[in-house]
Amino acid sequence: MPTFFLACALLGGGVVLLQLVATLLGLDHDAHDLHAPHAHDAAQGLHLGSLRALSAGLAFFGLTGYGLLRAGWGTPAVLGLSVVAGVAALVVVAVLLRLMLRLESDGTVRIENAVWQPATVYVPIPGARAGAGKVTLSLQGRLVEYQAVTGEGALPTGTPVTVVDVVAPDTLEVVRTPATPLD
The missing domain is CATH 2.40.50.140 (Nucleic acid-binding proteins)
Structure with a gap:
């Protein structure tokens, strides 16, 4: 079981790290988000299906599960708390993405x-x-x-x-x- 949680943490954290590096190198153009065309409109709700949100959720799920198992917690409690931590991270990242998208402007002079x-x-x-x-x-x-x-x-x-x-x-x-x- 610890190997499963560690693999989730490494996979989710690795994707987050790759996204960070791509963003810093200017290679990030929102092609990684799973959404319909024009879903960048902030009024369309949370981006729970975005790769950023999913990878953050997976990373926190894995880190929480691995840490709680190492601390001696029982498997049912570890699974429950890990799911809560993963979902919380997914929602927090989705909310932050939505707030950032509200800052966008098309810049069109009318x-x-x-x-x-x-x-x-x-x-x-x-x-x-x-x-x-x-x-x-x-x-x-x-x-x-x-x-x-x-x-x-x-x-x-x-x-x-x-x-x-x-x-x-x-x-x-x-x-x-x-x-x-x-x-």
Whole structure:
């Protein structure tokens, strides 16, 4: 019986160690998880079937069983406590994986979020929608540059503007930002 528990501990611990090394070397791309496509969405529950969770559970099952047998505990108690330790490790790792996946962001900049945001003319914009210039603005925590048109008069470089509409997938409509009086 001790050999069985030791084998479980070595197998589970070995897989955990291999995953750690693969992660440190940049070879970890979630290909080891047993789940359906798009199961990386944190809203889909715990990843109890992931290789990380299963290998941690197996390692703790084996370590607990081996340790309790060496301490002189009886076989029924050792089996029961080992299963509890293995399941607890499996659940803890699955919960930690779920919490880490909540931190993920797809990073997609959504141009529609630019409406009513302040911007600055980067490349002069011809007036009366006669052509496009460019503006820069801070959008979703990053500095972005988009083509821009205006229905007003020409807007020179450096002019503060406000985005009022999205007219194409990569083009914004802007208006001159009114100057605010100084107090």
